[in-house]
Amino acid sequence: MKMKRYILIIAMFIVAFTSCKKFIDVNTNPNDPVDVPAKLLLTNTTIGTAWISGSYLGRAAAVLMQYNAGLSGDPNDIDVYQMDDKFDNAWNFEIYTTIPNLRIIINKTQAESPAYAGIAKLQMAYIFSVATDLWGDVPYSQAGFATEFPQPRFDKQEDIYQGNGDIKGLLDLVKEGVADLSKPSTTKPTTDDIVYAGNLDKWKRMGNTLLLKLAIQISTRNPTLAKSTISDVITGNTFINDNSLDYEVPFANSTSNQNPYFQYDIVYRPDEEMASLRFINMMKLLNDTVRLNKYYTKPNGVFTGYDNGNNVVAPTLANRSRYNTYVVGSLVSPATAAVPVRIITNYQRAFILAEAAVILGTAGDANALYQEGIKASMKKTGMTDAEINTYFATNPAIVTLAGTTAQKQQQIITQKYIASVGNALEAYNDFRRTGYPALTVSQFAAGDDPNSIPKRYPYISTEAQRNPNQPNPRIRTNVKVWWGL
């Protein structure tokens, strides 16, 4: 009897205390892959470039550049230069978390399929240029390497552009990317390249045009380098020279695939901003109302703007001039049509070359390039050839460069500004570099300096919290960036 009991007890011990390795071995993640091919990353980073241009950063620039005026929410704050805590999302989850994805693409493809690596370098250069243009000194050479550099240093803007010692500059990064595109590549992008469908020649053109943009940006501080860089691109003759070659990221009607301007201004926050009275008045003075109507709606046949910074009651939604289909695609939700976010464009290239010819003496007929830029823009907005010709015929003084170098530059930048509706970051860069167009501060301006349009975006509080290398207290927004005026 007792024996039986002991056997039972021993049996229970054996069963219970036999550890089972397999029992514990269940920590394989069934939810998320640990590796994905480069092509799946590229589509995401491409959308990233569009979001950087067309979401928080570009939206704020459009208010600062007085295309739009704020009525409530963020645009209202931006309009009176209260810019703190507006860009955390852009810095954290649009700019910097896109960088390691580009680095992963480069690492995966540099040896066998440099077509991908080249594209990734061009996108990376664009993204870093946005960061440094808006904030000045930013993490660059150490950014995106969490293990090696858990607290990346803030590189100087001049070093980011031009390189310095171990820092490879943006200009060199772009050149390297363009060179990669010419190398033999085992796999090449196809449908995963949502901009150029795998056409590497178009990517080279995008790269060289990006180089023009970067070069003109530093022309205030290093005209020699700017001139040589632009001259080299002109000589190479591979750049965006037709609207069909623009680097613009397409969007779709389907929810979750929609253009950010459409989502913000039509779907989620249509009450927060409308056309600036100042932009409307400027366009009226330039008789440019056909193009204006491509940019902004004309409810009941009247352009109705709102003065920047004003705090009177705004007209009702239906009576406001708001972004027209050129920017948002569809004026109603659900969307009926979609438009791309335009980032590196033909008109932009023409204006850069025109400006470079005027201020740096690079090759090309400045006036012809200036007119090419205006026409490219008008064409892009959907104006007909007849409308464009009429405008040119009736406004010869506007479409012809005249006067001093400064006056010509002002003409060029003013037209580039008008063309840049929907790509306000570039207008904001030009404004801070040249002082054109002549804008006055908003009414009831506040923020760091009520007497000047912000010369930079304020640093990000979450970065400050985690990275002691970010200047704190932050640099005030009335301090110019390195290339700034």
Add this chain to the structure above:
Amino acid sequence: MKKIPLLLVLSLCFVIQSMAQTKTISGLVRDEKNSPVQSASVFVKGTVTGTVTNGEGRFTLSVSDAAKVLVISLVGYSDKEVTIGTSSQFDIVLLPAESKQLQEVVVTALGIPRDKRSLGYATQNIKAEEIQDKGDISIANLLQGKVSGVDITGASGSAGASTNINIRGITSFQGSNQPLFVVDGIPINNEVDLSFSPLRDQQPANRAIDLNPNNIESVNILKGPAAAVLYGSRASAGAIIVTTKKGTPGQKPNVSLNSSYSFQDVTGLPDYQNQYGAGTGGLYNPIGTTSWGPAFNSTPSLINGLMNTAGQVVDYKAYPDNIRNFYERGTTFDNSLSLRGGDNRQNYNLSLGNTDQKGLLPNTSFKRTNISAAFNAILSDRFSLGVSAQYIDGKQVGITQGNGAGSALFQLFSVPRSFDLEFYKTHYKNADGTVNWPLNTTRDNPYFAAYENPVTGKNSRLIGNVKIGYDPFKWLNISYRLGVDQYTDRRKIIIALNSAAVGGVGRVVEDNFYKREINGDLIITAKKENFFIKNLNATLLLGNGINERVYQNEYIQADELNIPGYYNVSNANKFDQSGETSRIRRLYGYYAQASFGYDNYLFVELTGRTDQSSTLPKDKNTYFYPSVSTSFVFTDALKIQSRVLSYGKIRASYAKVGRDADPYQLDNVYLTGSFGNNVAQFTFPYGTIPGWAASTTIGSKTLSPEFTSSYEVGVNFGLFKDRINIDAAYFTGVSKDQILRIALPTSTGYNTKVGNSGKMTNKGFELLVNANIISTKDFRWDATFNFTRIRNKVVSIAEGVTSFPIASGFSFGGAVASFVEGQPYGVVVGNKYLRSPDGQYLINPATGTFFGSEANQIIADPNRDFTSGLTNTFKYKTVTFSFLMDYKQGGDVVSWGVIANRLTGALEETGVDREQPRILPGVIALPNDKYVPNNIQIPAQVYWQAMGQTSGAGDLGVFDATVLRLREVSLSIDLPKSITALSKVFSDLRFTVFGRNLWYYAPNSPFDTEVNTYGASNLRGFELQSTPNVRSMGASLRMTLK
């Protein structure tokens, strides 16, 4: 012949019959004062034959001829044995139990009942009467204010909202700090399943809400790691041990019925001004969302909009209750029915409970049905069996809160004082189905959001367990228990066509959570009395436990609906945001406990446990942790006989508890790409093109467990013959090598990195005093007081990191719940307006408003200075009156609600002297580094808008959460026995009226600060435009049938 009641458990029927020659005996049981003793159990020793005495103390019993001895027993009296012999009439006198400090048995870890005097650590026992008829349906809320060392804060008054419980402070930086809930020895799940961030969700329940408080016999709170160490990792934040009601031995089948009805009204809203209506700058705006318009009763004119173009005066008046009336009267109907009984070999309990709550918010409700059955039996000399099963069916219907476009509550903060919100209740949509909300065409009418966009959670839960005990020898017990807790919460989230929440296209979400937890424990217990030396009792326990937790979530997001009002996922065009997640984790543990007791006054206990966890790297997944505790009853040891000090015990303990990681923290992974947030969002796939991105979290291949060590010393005193009992404890704890998602600067390309780091300490003092202040024949006054003071400090975080967010991505207008080195856990870091060196606001001389702000400043600390609670219970004959007041000192709350209503000019303070210019408090800096007081006059609107900025600076939205509260009041009347004795239907009947949260006083805040939008979470101290609190009043009837 005698037939014992039928027992039915899990469709098993046991019929036990005994047949023998019988005779009938009868008798009277009296106490020492000659009063008859009711409900004493009378048993034939060694058998199941028995009965209880009636109201006159009499009993009648059929016994077999073989019966030799009767055992008469009742709680509070010494057992009495009487030889039967040939007598058939007995007169028995029961004497009160002699021992002072009645042996108090408490249920400790693994469900082991222990004499409280032997424990070297603190526990607190809450009995059924302390939680029943108190006006709440959630066990967590019902413990509020009663337990020392424990902080309990509900999310809000929203039906079914979760409740945060922290026992002895916060010990884990990012792990759960919620205690483990254990029901009848089996751990159950108490998690909150979020469909979205609580900021854009209804407030879902934590699952302890599934327990029916009416079926709870007692709740024992194991406060420190020493108490909970046998439960291992999961109880490192303490454990709440729930014991459900059992049939009492010697009871005949006992049917009890409980029914209560209560209603709930909103409380804690700030006061609003009623002098000014919609508009800005004193000018009327018919669709304005702020109340900066002209004064009511001002002279009508075309300019101020009080007159229309036809010259007619327009109706322009205050709607004083437009906000308050949005909150409806909630009702709660709660019914329970139970059948229980048993004898000294078996008992059973069948229970049925139903709770039907209509919420405070329109179209919200919480329903719960509990069916449970439990059966315990001693099968033979050697075998015992216990089985129980509980099925819970729950349904929570809520509405979206927070600040998303679909939030019902958010728009309330844009309703001006002159707005007739009531009208929009019945006219929330237009004839064509579009939203009727003139105030903001991109937001939903709150009633549209409430009625058209409900969030429904249907929960089906089964908790079952089986326990088998085997005693091969008298000194050895082997038991095995297996528990399963499984639930499926099926959520349906509807966003109607035309709703602004998703841009008018409509959405149906099916979000299903499946969770299953299995616990199996083999426990071998050996007992030896007079172990080596006389009077030394030893108990050795060896155990082996397995734990498996399975989680599966299926999320179907069906976008772009075609047919209005048809909320089936098949009614959509787009499903590409759907997905699934599953997780499994397993833990294998061995544990041992050696307990020694010498002469019932000196106790020592040693415990050790080794866990092997699936979630850690293979070379680091096995870890050991010990505890030791001792208790010394010095009054017995030293034979102290004092009128004042009747009982005295000192105790001390040390424990270390290890904790594993969440599953799948070791690898770097990739996620579906997405950009943006609720103002513009892109999510892959892009049509049919996929897009992926590296996760912003970096995994760790070298992760190791985190440990919390704690020390506790305490005393228990019984004074004046134990009329006053004092339980005090001082404890310290250190948590080290925390498993963290360490925040990285995103310029690294990543947001967080998994790793071990950080150190945090807790020190605290807790006190519990029970006093029987007056005790006479008819009148009794008892009071219970508790006090808790905890100081937490984040000592270090990670190399080079001095501050980082508790959860990434949760920044509220720049306010981030964080850990900051040298600060208590959970301080809120945000922007603070610039100050002069002596701490005054810097004023901009150009504008007269604040000069600017500085990031990364600590703006709020949600940790309280101390908390205390006082319960008074008065009994006069059969009338019982009881109330609980609690006081919480300190702790901050960041309130978006108040800020928003300052900004909109709706708050009462913004209406005071509005026509008068105001001067912001602060100083103006002069060029010579001197400061002069601000003297710049600004209009009231500019003043209050400066005071009401949520972004830019958050420090003006922070309020001190000090609050005194009348939490519970109840008045019960028991029908006297003399009356119930006449009834053929019931033997006990109690009628109670109760109130909850009837009154509060928050001296430093315009609203009731006892809310937290994040509910049961480590993010504390946020009121993010969610539901206020409720005040509840009701009545209940409790009866036991004959």
